[in-house]
Amino acid sequence: MLYFSCTTEEADGGVSGRVLAVEPKRFIIAGWTGRDAVAIEHHIEELEALGVPRPSGFPLYYRAGLNLLNQSSEQQVLGADSSGEAEPVLFFAEGEWWLTVGSDHTDRTVEGYSVAVSKQICPKPLATAAWRWSDIASRQDEIQLESSILEGGKWVAYQAGTLASIRPLQSLRDGAFDANGVGANGSFLFCGTLGAIPNAEGKGIRPAGEMQIALRDPRTKRSIIHRYSVETLPLIA
Structure with missing residues (x-):
């Protein structure tokens, strides 16, 4: 069971909150979701440098195991070749879609021979807060997506940018689920990411022992933030 502290915007300008307990029923990771062809090509080239083959098309939808979703601040991965990436995440609960942030933590070695297999290897951390999607949808392009x-x-x-760099989230959602949420209770959709900011050595995608992911709403000054550490387990031959 996953628990979210959810914020709902009221007609009078105020906000209300409640906690949702959500049992995951279906988990999909959308890939190659950039809105700009140049940005998509940049991310493809970024991954090609790691040996990842070009996608057969885009966007693509990968089914993933429900057991991968978690809200822990400590993650365990096998080997030293995995890294995270911040993504907006839509989920459906109690008759509504909600928005949070997650990390599509991925084994880059496995990704080199199969993106689909790589999606099953690492845990997928999620924040513990969420916003009602209907409150955000009209201004989604303003929402900032960040990681450090x-x-x-x-x-x-x-990573740093806005959701304007990603295809409209409702279009990604509608490519995977009924637009009205029919049969979608407990469904989670990771909606894509941004390119990594290269370090001083020019390296973009790279592992790290700790990561922070965030969504920020500049209009309301609210943020959803999740930080997690990574314990690397040894590869035993």
Whole structure:
């Protein structure tokens, strides 16, 4: 069971909150979701540098195991070749769609021979807060998506942009589920990511021992933030 502290905007300008308990029933990861062809090509080239083959089309929808979803601040991965990426996440509960942030943490070595297989290898951390999607939908392009990683003993920006760089989330949702949520109770959809900001050595996608992911609403000054550490388990031959 996953628990979310949910914020709902009221007609009088105020906000109300409640906690939702959600049992995941279906989990889909949307890939290659960039709105701009140049940005998509950049991310493809970024992954090609790691040996990941070009996609057969886009967007693509990958089914993933429900057991991967979690809200822990500590994650365990096998080997040292995985890294996270911040993504807006839509889920359906109690008759409505909600928005939160998650990390599509991925094994980059496995991704080199199969993106679909790589989606099953690592845990997928989720924040514990969410916003009602209907409150955000009309201004989704303003919502900021960010991540930072602990690198060289300090926090550095790893990803930064807005949801304007990603296909409209409702179009991605409608490509995977009924637009009205019929049969979607307990469904989760990771909606794509942004390119990594290269470090001083010019390296973009890279592992880190800690990561922070965030959604920020500049209009309301509210944020959803989740931080997690990564324990690397040894590869035993």
